[in-house]
Amino acid sequence: MRPNKATHQQTKIHNRDLVLKTIFDHDTVSRAEVARLTKLTRATVSEIVAHLISEGLVEEVGYGSSIGGKSPILLSLAANSRYLIGLNLAQDKFIGAVVNLRGEIKDLVEFPIHNLDGEQALQLVYQILDQLITKGYHPLIGIGIGTPGLVNTREGVVVNAVNLDWQNLPLAGLLEAHYNLPVSILNDSQATAIGEYVYGNDHQTDRNLIVVNVKHGIGAGILINGRLFQGDGGGAGEIGHVVVREDGKLCRCGKYGCLETIASAHAVVLRYDEMIQANPAIYSSLKDTQIDLAAIETAFQQGDPLAKQVIYEAGAALGASIANLIGVLNIKKIVLTGDMARFGEPWRQFVQTAMMQSSFSRLAENTKLEIGALDFRACILGASACMLLDDYSLLFHLPTE
Amino acid sequence: MRPNKATHQQTKIHNRDLVLKTIFDHDTVSRAEVARLTKLTRATVSEIVAHLISEGLVEEVGYGSSIGGKSPILLSLAANSRYLIGLNLAQDKFIGAVVNLRGEIKDLVEFPIHNLDGEQALQLVYQILDQLITKGYHPLIGIGIGTPGLVNTREGVVVNAVNLDWQNLPLAGLLEAHYNLPVSILNDSQATAIGEYVYGNDHQTDRNLIVVNVKHGIGAGILINGRLFQGDGGGAGEIGHVVVREDGKLCRCGKYGCLETIASAHAVVLRYDEMIQANPAIYSSLKDTQIDLAAIETAFQQGDPLAKQVIYEAGAALGASIANLIGVLNIKKIVLTGDMARFGEPWRQFVQTAMMQSSFSRLAENTKLEIGALDFRACILGASACMLLDDYSLLFHLPTE
Numbered sequence: 001m002r003p004n005k006a007t008h009q010q011t012k013i014h015n016r017d018l019v020l021k022t023i024f025d026h027d028t029v030s031r032a033e034v035a036r037l038t039k040l041t042r043a044t045v046s047e048i049v050a051h052l053i054s055e056g057l058v059e060e061v062g063y064g065s066s067i068g069g070k071s072p073i074l075l076s077l078a079a080n081s082r083y084l085i086g087l088n089l090a091q092d093k094f095i096g097a098v099v100n101l102r103g104e105i106k107d108l109v110e111f112p113i114h115n116l117d118g119e120q121a122l123q124l125v126y127q128i129l130d131q132l133i134t135k136g137y138h139p140l141i142g143i144g145i146g147t148p149g150l151v152n153t154r155e156g157v158v159v160n161a162v163n164l165d166w167q168n169l170p171l172a173g174l175l176e177a178h179y180n181l182p183v184s185i186l187n188d189s190q191a192t193a194i195g196e197y198v199y200g201n202d203h204q205t206d207r208n209l210i211v212v213n214v215k216h217g218i219g220a221g222i223l224i225n226g227r228l229f230q231g232d233g234g235g236a237g238e239i240g241h242v243v244v245r246e247d248g249k250l251c252r253c254g255k256y257g258c259l260e261t262i263a264s265a266h267a268v269v270l271r272y273d274e275m276i277q278a279n280p281a282i283y284s285s286l287k288d289t290q291i292d293l294a295a296i297e298t299a300f301q302q303g304d305p306l307a308k309q310v311i312y313e314a315g316a317a318l319g320a321s322i323a324n325l326i327g328v329l330n331i332k333k334i335v336l337t338g339d340m341a342r343f344g345e346p347w348r349q350f351v352q353t354a355m356m357q358s359s360f361s362r363l364a365e366n367t368k369l370e371i372g373a374l375d376f377r378a379c380i381l382g383a384s385a386c387m388l389l390d391d392y393s394l395l396f397h398l399p400t401e
Numbered sequence: 402m403r404p405n406k407a408t409h410q411q412t413k414i415h416n417r418d419l420v421l422k423t424i425f426d427h428d429t430v431s432r433a434e435v436a437r438l439t440k441l442t443r444a445t446v447s448e449i450v451a452h453l454i455s456e457g458l459v460e461e462v463g464y465g466s467s468i469g470g471k472s473p474i475l476l477s478l479a480a481n482s483r484y485l486i487g488l489n490l491a492q493d494k495f496i497g498a499v500v501n502l503r504g505e506i507k508d509l510v511e512f513p514i515h516n517l518d519g520e521q522a523l524q525l526v527y528q529i530l531d532q533l534i535t536k537g538y539h540p541l542i543g544i545g546i547g548t549p550g551l552v553n554t555r556e557g558v559v560v561n562a563v564n565l566d567w568q569n570l571p572l573a574g575l576l577e578a579h580y581n582l583p584v585s586i587l588n589d590s591q592a593t594a595i596g597e598y599v600y601g602n603d604h605q606t607d608r609n610l611i612v613v614n615v616k617h618g619i620g621a622g623i624l625i626n627g628r629l630f631q632g633d634g635g636g637a638g639e640i641g642h643v644v645v646r647e648d649g650k651l652c653r654c655g656k657y658g659c660l661e662t663i664a665s666a667h668a669v670v671l672r673y674d675e676m677i678q679a680n681p682a683i684y685s686s687l688k689d690t691q692i693d694l695a696a697i698e699t700a701f702q703q704g705d706p707l708a709k710q711v712i713y714e715a716g717a718a719l720g721a722s723i724a725n726l727i728g729v730l731n732i733k734k735i736v737l738t739g740d741m742a743r744f745g746e747p748w749r750q751f752v753q754t755a756m757m758q759s760s761f762s763r764l765a766e767n768t769k770l771e772i773g774a775l776d777f778r779a780c781i782l783g784a785s786a787c788m789l790l791d792d793y794s795l796l797f798h799l800p801t802e
Binding site for chain 2: 011150159160206208220222224229230231232233234235236237238239240241242243253254255258320321323324325326327328329330331332357358359360361362363366
């Protein structure tokens with residue numbers, strides 16, 4: 001049941017958004033085609049399109065082919081008629097970008113971070129936003145931020161982000177007051193999921209999607225019927241801190257044996273180092289090197305058996321956890337993203353094999369596991385797009401300068 | 402985005418359903434209160450209520466109290482104005498019932514089953530429905546069935562129910578043709594979840610709910626925003642066949658170490674028997690008894706340490722799996738149902754303790770784990786109610802005789 005009565009005004013907005021979404025979903029489309037797809041009358045479509053053109057959101061871009069009769073005028077979204085800012089507050093660097101309505105990154109800045117306290121992290125966010133705003137893209141209609149940790153999106157509060165030393169930080173409110181723009185805060189894996197869903201490899205045809213983001217930490221983002229599902233407390237997809245090995249290693253969350261302690265990029269670096277220390281006689285191409293993920297990737301590609309072993313173990317643990325995702329949700333498309341995706345198809349296969357072994361076969365057989373298309377950009381694009389996903393009103397009530 | 406244009410007719414139906422839902426949700430309610438809750442005008446509410454009364458769905462049942470002025474007439478759902486049939490095809494018996502619009506069971510039949518083949522199981526379904534239909538409750542508006550196994554609800558097909566020997570059985574189509582009534586088929590755990598949601602302990606205030614049904618097998622039903630979530634293939638909630646112990650026992654699904662092999666009622670009986678056989682010297686009150694779940698329950702209540710151990714192990718494995726549910730969905734209310742619920746609060750505590758140990762603390766702390774209110778009736782009520790949950794049109798287009 002929808003919660004409220006339907007009014008004439010709601011119907012008008014609904015139909016406007018329906019037309020706009022149809023134009024969003026096509027490179028170019030004619031009014032007649034829009035009418036056919038939306039089941040609205042030609043007259044209603046023409047009226048709405050006229051409004052969208054007067055708002056500068058839609059353009060006439062040429063003529064389509066015709067089967068006899070007049071060639072139809074083609075409409076297209078005016079990609080650069082509005083801009084959004086997206087931020088990805090990653091473990092090792094903060095990245096910010098100006099994005100247009102087609103999800104094209106127009107400008108990008110990044111700052112490496114190291115041991116920031118909470119106040120420094122917040123100041124860096126202001127600094128990035130200041131820089132991006134002065135780039136002169138106009139009109140800017142909103143700011144979207146993907147951050148690690150637990151987020152209350154509705155209230156715009158970062159409940160707990162250990163790495164950034166943020167507790168109950170009303171980030172959206174602070175930024176809205178400062179910049180006079182709507183601000184949306186999301187968990188970074190949830191933002192990444194929206195990014196892959198909207199701008200990745202044709203996922204929107206499926207309506208349901210799981211994105212598993214394997215970086216320093218591990219989180220998932222879940223889209224159900226085209227909308228991000230955040231759970232009752234914003235923590236849906238927090239699979240990184242489920243205990244998968246009772247006798248496992250201490251996790252930064254205080255428990256032992258969380259998925260993150262085995263399958264994350266951080267765990268892989270620690271484990272590789274540990275194996276070298278414990279077995280000085282064993283062959284490793286990285287014996288005298290500073291070990292980081294890039295170095296392990298090189299070793300892995302050169303056939304280093306120790307690297308292969310570590311990546312295998314990490315992938316297998318992740319696959320077993322993904323079996324749980326399949327059992328719980330039976331969503332048939334699962335996308336892997338994050339730093340660990342650099343280990344590519346071999347890693348995906350380790351994950352897939354373990355996933356199949358631990359899953360109810362009938363469900364797993366119909367599940368497609370693939371690597372994401374957008375790397376770090378998914379989080380930026382998702383954070384900026386999320387404000388528009390359910391509600392196009394931002395496009396119409398432009399901020400005053 | 403809603404998928405289709407909004408029309409005047411849709412608005413009318415939407416508003417009618419909104420009024421009806423409001424009356425459903427109250428024992429009694431006045432027209433003025435309905436108008437206040439729905440934000441519809443008094444005139445619209447009066448018009449809709451007149452229609453509902455003429456359809457026999459709503460009754461005027463007396464006068465409410467008034468703060469000065471005329472006492473308002475109270476409206477109530479006419480609980481016995483329509484009937485539904487619900488079936489629960491359980492492991493050891495088939496149960497069928499006639500249910501009214503308030504979820505009250507008016508009549509109930511049950512048949513113990515033992516080693517039925519697929520055709521016999523189907524014939525028994527016909528037999529139960531024949532019996533219930535001849536009880537004379539009128540009008541009957543639909544049949545809902547909860548069955549173990551994987552179900553394609555949209556097509557009304559039981560894809561795979563091992564116990565019943567059904568493969569790709571178009572059960573809804575067969576029954577609709579035979580009885581000329583709409584038929585809905587659901588996985589039994591999904592049906593149970595709907596039953597608990599609609600008729601259990603005030604769960605609807607939460608909109609999201611997980612019900613974990615622990616019987617011969619184990620399955621969950623997930624309600625998201627008040628609607629059953631079935632996943633892409635109908636298998637959402639199939640947590641019983643996720644491998645939780647790689648060196649575990651053979652499961653009926655062909656894998657080893659599925660959750661069902663440790664935490665189900667069936668597993669508990671097998672494990673208890675096995676422990677007695679393996680340790681003849683150990684104390685057990687059931688040494689010379691036929692071991693079934695009822696016997697273990699008695700022993701458990703008498704303090705039999707072996708029974709306690711077995712129930713503890715089963716509960717702990719279930720709790721660890723529920724930690725995964727919390728990590729994936731962060732739904733704050735989880736209800737336990739099924740045969741294992743006979744072990745009551747001690748079992749719930751075993752589950753809860755393991756759940757807390759394996760969960761991300763911040764999410765688990767806000768999760769409430771409780772035992773269901775409706776026992777076997779939840780499946781029957783949910784199966785029958787599911788047809789109405791999203792769409793009240795069944796109430797208005799009555800079957801012709």
